[in-house]
Amino acid sequence: MVHFREELDELQKRLLEMAGLVEAAIHGSVLAFVDRDEQQAKEVLWKEAQINQRDIEIDELATRLLALYQPMARDMRFLTAAIKINGDLERMGDLAVNITERALSLMREAPIRPLVDIPRMAALAEAMVHKSIDAMVSRDEQLARSVLTSDDEVDSLQEAAYKELVEFMQGESTTVPRAVDVMFIVHDLERIADHATNIAEDVLFLVKGIDVRHHAEVRQEHITQR
């Protein structure tokens, strides 16, 4: 079983590396947008290719460990969580590419005023990814819960951004196509935050054995064994 523990460590290490790539992709996509930086955009597309490759490798590794070692209880929970976390990370990579594509399209046009609070949203979303993965590594319940709190803040920023963008479009119709692009960037950042929240929920399940999805916590706490 020593070998199995090493393999689990390897899996965790790979998830950590994948998360690092995803964070860098998110960061780069927002820089591409804010700084109108085509080089950053190219970097994101390159990173996403690596993320996709790792997505497949991590899936294969986790599935192989499930089949080979037939783990029980906590290890089984970690392996199924790893498959889900991997999926969430991969989708964040896709969303970083979406943001990058919008940024590339916006670079070809004159800039519009309201960058709304995209840098702040992006910083929050990146921190959520980082914290959710740290919480996985350290099995830290409090850290995982802090991610759920940040998600509420991202939602508020999103609301404010939509309101501002709608007013902007109404005031100046020529900005509509560009403001729509910005609106979808806001939307994609909010979805990235949602995926980080999914990961934090998986970590809570891993640590506590309780399921916090769909506010099922109360229900689950009555179940003594799973």
Place this chain on the structure above:
Amino acid sequence: MVHFREELDELQKRLLEMAGLVEAAIHGSVLAFVDRDEQQAKEVLWKEAQINQRDIEIDELATRLLALYQPMARDMRFLTAAIKINGDLERMGDLAVNITERALSLMREAPIRPLVDIPRMAALAEAMVHKSIDAMVSRDEQLARSVLTSDDEVDSLQEAAYKELVEFMQGESTTVPRAVDVMFIVHDLERIADHATNIAEDVLFLVKGIDVRHHAEVRQEHITQR
């Protein structure tokens, strides 16, 4: 092992039921929008509560089967696919709720002209969900591949809808908030189609043992064993 086969059948049956609920939720959300029907909206919210409940139950069942029977090869692939398919179905339920919330908000306002091709997009998306799950049950490669083709059609409809909505907003600024709601409904339908595509990809992996995500097919075909 007879009992294990029965449990696998039970798992598949539950996925099928969940998919039925999800299809009904998607259908209801679009009716709520097109017919401005509040009753339909309530039905969707009720269905989503059931979908969330089943999401947890299916996850528990699949994880329990993994732990209890320690299956190999094809059965292992089915169980990990089931966990992913369940996740995709659950997110489609969330998206049906998003559409419903936009529909409820739009009911309070005067209708705007362009319903664009939402009924057609919705019909395509629903058919994709249905086909992807049918393909899972019958392990039908051709059917799974047809879902991937439909996804391209949904993407084209989405592009056309965005274009139309942008022009509409530019022509009449008072419509902007409503047109933005419609735009997000289009976006959510496109995401539903994406989740159906994920399921079809999982089915192809299940049937063929090849991974078609990220166009990895070529790579995977060189690997003789997984």
